Amino acid sequence: MTTTDALIAAPASAPDPVPSRRIARVALDVHLPHLDRFFDYSVPEAMADEAVVGARVRARFAGRAVDGFIVELPCDSEVDKLTPLSKVVSAEPVLDAHQVRLIRAVADHYAGTFADVMRLAVPPRHAATESAEQHPWPRPDLSSIPAGALDQAPGGDRFLTGLRQGRHLRAHWQVPPRFVTDGSGAVDWRRGFVQACAAALEGGHSALVLVPDVRDVRRVRDALTGSLGEGCVAELHSELGPAARYRNYLAASRGVARVLVGTRGAAYAPLHDLGLICLWDDGDDLHAEPRAPYPHARDVAALRASIQPCALLLASHARSSEVERWVESGWLAALACPPGLVRHGCxxxxxxxxxxxxxxxxxxxxxxxxxxxxxxxxxxxxxxxxxxxxxxxxxxxxxxxxxxxxxxxxxxxxxxxxxxxxxxxxxxxxxxxxxxxxxxxxxxxxxxxxxxxxxxxxxxxxxxxxxxxxxxxxxxxxxxxxxxxxxxxxxxxxxxxxxxxxxxxxxxxxxxxxxxxxxxxxxxxxxxxxxxxxxxxxxxxxxxxxxxxxxxxxxxxxxxxxxxxxxxxxxxxxxxxxxxRAEAGFPPAVALCAVEGAEGVVTGFARLADWPEQAEVLGRVELPPDEPGADRLWRLLVRAPRAAGGALAGAAKKALAVRSARKEPGAVRVRIDPVELS
Known part of the structure; x- marks a missing residue:
């Protein structure tokens, strides 16, 4: 018998394999641009069962305890010696893999950090609600769906059929500005959203509806519950109390809520098997987040529809320039009646x-x-x-x-x-x-x-x-x-x-x-x-x-x-x-980055930024004060062709990271494709 045969015949003599270490990749609540990445920690044996993807944890970072979320459980790490997690705050998985990819994409698109977007996506924990028994959530009833709204728009029937088949369609519905109600009090666009959500549910998927304000949330909720049944629609907005908001968020993350309606923050809601995102009136400035990195719900919905993927339905009486650009490029289909027919019914x-x-x-x-x-x-x-x-x-x-x-x-x-x-x-x-x-x-x-x-x-x-x-x-x-x-x-x-x-x-x-x-x-x-x-x-x-x-x-x-x-x-x-706007070089025909701060801060930022070759720098200009005694602010505008928009945001983000690493004084505000430009 050869030596090789002996090795094959006697496997028991081989040494026992060394057990692999448990590793958690954590998104920490650290907003410094030069630290915008995930960090690996070791998982102690006592925490092994609770350390799941999406769990809230606490870890030592820079000499202090920092909150965060586990985003991945990798098999290995580039770092040999890892610091152990300090604590698993909650084993409830409230951040799934789809959300992690979406948050990363939004942060990169708007030259922000993962932590900045994460605070917009996940509401604060409410421990009593988390430990309480899950509120019963009835299944939607699809037996009494109204007709006469989206199904009457040109191409609307095909869109609804595609939703039932689970296809990832994208469209803008031009809703005629006419006053029409049914017995439930739902006007055209709300009735159309009910039809779209019901079609997605028929296809075995969940649906998300985004509206500008709380008044619209309540009206859409009433329209949905009037057709789908009481108690089957979750709502998510800032006017809910901490307990109610977290309860509805958990209903989505646990997969019991299949339909959710909310304001701009609900765009990140962890709905299971998402099949449709509906957004009403993208031109309303309430869809624009006033906190860094200033994302717009329309763009967040578009990114999510591409990443997850799922169907996307934008609807409005008017049409924004951003939607028009998507329609002309073929990325969105237009569901619109001819103006003459619209005038006939308005x-x-x-x-x-x-x-x-x-x-x-x-x-x-x-x-x-x-x-x-x-x-x-x-x-x-x-x-x-x-x-x-x-x-x-x-x-x-x-x-x-x-x-x-x-x-x-x-x-x-x-x-x-x-x-x-x-x-x-x-x-x-x-x-x-x-x-x-x-x-x-x-x-x-x-x-x-x-x-x-x-x-x-x-x-x-x-x-x-x-x-x-x-x-x-x-x-x-x-x-x-x-x-x-x-x-x-x-x-x-x-x-x-x-x-x-x-x-x-x-x-x-x-x-x-x-x-x-x-x-x-x-x-x-x-x-x-x-x-x-x-x-x-x-x-x-x-x-x-x-x-x-x-x-x-x-x-x-x-x-x-x-x-x-x-x-x-x-x-x-x-x-x-x-x-x-294309002729004049204004967004959305071009990508635009607005940098605001004190004169010296803006000047220093411009020196650090390695703008794309096609970029054009405009300014600096001094801005009028918002109130008496306020510090004088200056603005720098940088525009580039739309194809170079990613590189423009990347250059701004890199400059922010360099400023942060050098601990340079002064605050700077960076906005990508700002909604307001006066």
Whole structure:
């Protein structure tokens, strides 16, 4: 027998294998850019059963105990000697592998850190809720799904069929701005989301619905539960208490909740076998996260649909430039009716001074705030129901200027803007919006006049003026501070700011959109796009023209946004807007990075950044102060072709990491493709 044969015949003589060490790869709650990576720790034997992927742990890092999550249990590590985990805080797996990939992708896309996005994705732990018995979660009932919404849109039926088959489709649904309700009170887009979620559930998948605010969350939840059954829909938003929020999050992570509706933070919810993400009104700025790295729910949803993967349905009355870019590139399919067909089922939209004949009848129509046609629209609407008056700003007199030379009224102490507040005795009080100082008298330093005029009038002053013009009519003032949910079908004059319009039970008989020029004249890249979005939302609350519904806009009839509203053609406006931005080199046609901070900080950041070869550096420019005494900030803009967007974000992230490693003083704010650029 050879030596080799002897070795094969006697395996028992071989030494016992050395047991492999247990390793946990941990995402620590460390926000320093140069430490944006995972760290390996050894798992003590006593923690072996509890140290699972997604568990909350505590570990020693830089001499202190730091919280984190286990993201992986690798077989080996590049580090020979590992520090053991200090503690497994909770063995409940609340962060799955799909979330880890999504958080990493979002952090890289927005030049942020994993820890920055992780705090947005996972709510704080509530120990009592975690240890309590799981709340029973009924299965959705798919026997009574409404019809007549998404299934009637061009291509909508094919999209729903694809969802039932489990296909990963992507589409934008252009919802006509018409007032239609069913017995459950669900309007077109909410009924369409119910249809889409039901189709995903039929295919054996879960569904996620993202909306801008809590009011929409409750309305969508009611529409879903009205069709799928009580108690089967989870909701996730910041207004929930800690226990309720964590309970719903656990219901998703444990796989018992199959349908979840929430605001922007719910985009990371750990739903099992996710088949569909629905997002309403991506143009609403509430979808943009105000905390670093400032991700937008629309882009998070798009990244998740590509990474997980799953179907994606964006829906809105308007169409943002970002969605238009995706539609033109073929990444999104457009589910939209022709504008002529849309106009047939919606309210009639007119401009107060839209023709020479209108100006002949009312020569001051283009100069006064509430012209004759607007009064006629209100008077005719009050004969059959409530009338909506949309005003851009809340308050009384939000800005003042000299009545003779039109110079802005400024505070004598801090040079801040001055407003007039209504007093209980019927008088007015002038106060500074920056320092709060009350002015007993004012005289224009330019011309010496003491007369005042108000180029910007708030909703309260508007309600007061219209109340005098229409005595005996019920007045309702609804704004961001005091919003109203709904009004009845009796005649009433409802003055509301955008987003705070109450819903009329039978639809508004008419609507008047005031101060359109103020919305369009804002020094903002998205002024026209945002104005059209707000106006279409108001049109959607008015009865169709076949039932006498009409809308009157007071503003420049020649403006492209106004013309798009009259034609009810947001897709055409979005295409034109995108083409103009491509020509001018503005996002989303190009990738953009905005760097803000003190002058020296911005200058030092620019030296550290290794921008892509195609990048173009614009600035530095000094920004106006937000309030008196604030530090002066400077801004640097860097733009690059869209194909180099990843390299642009990578260069910004690398520069942040170098600053962090060197412990350079001063704060710097980096935003990729900022929503607001004024």
């Amino acid at each position: 309210a009639l939209v007119r401009v107060a001074a839209d023709s020479d004949e209108a100006l002949r009848r009312d020569p001051l129509a283009s100069a006064v705030r509430v012209p004759r046609r607007a009064f006629e629209t209100i008077r005719a609407g009050l004969a059959s129901g409530p009338v909506l008056v949309q005003v851009p700003r809340s308050g009384y007199l939000e800005a003042l200027s000299c009545g003779d030379c039109r110079a802005p009224v400024r505070c004598r102490t801090c040079n801040g803007p001055v407003r007039a507040d209504r007093m209980p005795d019927g008088g007015r009080r002038l106060s500074c919006r920056w320092c709060g100082r009350v002015m007993t008298s004012w005289q224009c330093p330019r011309c010496g006049s003491s007369r005042l005029r108000a180029p910007m009038v708030g909703s309260r002053r508007t309600a007061e003026e219209l109340g005098r013009a229409f005595p005996g009519v019920l007045l309702v003032d609804s704004s961001g501070q005091t919003p109203r949910e709904s009004v009845g079908d009796t005649p009433a004059l409802v003055v509301a700011t955008p987003g705070a319009e109450p819903v009329a039970s039978a639809g508004y008989a008419a609507a008047v959109l005031l101060d359109a020029a103020l919305l369009l004249d804002r020094a903002d890249l998205r002024a026209g796009e945002e104005a059209l979005r707000r106006w279409l939302a108001a049109v959607a609350l008015v009865r169709p023209a076949s039932e006498g519904g009409s809308v009157c806009l007071v503003g420049p009839a020649w403006d492209a946004s106004v013309q798009a509203l009259v034609r009810l053609d947001p897709a055409g406006f979005a295409a034109r807007e995108l083409a103009q």
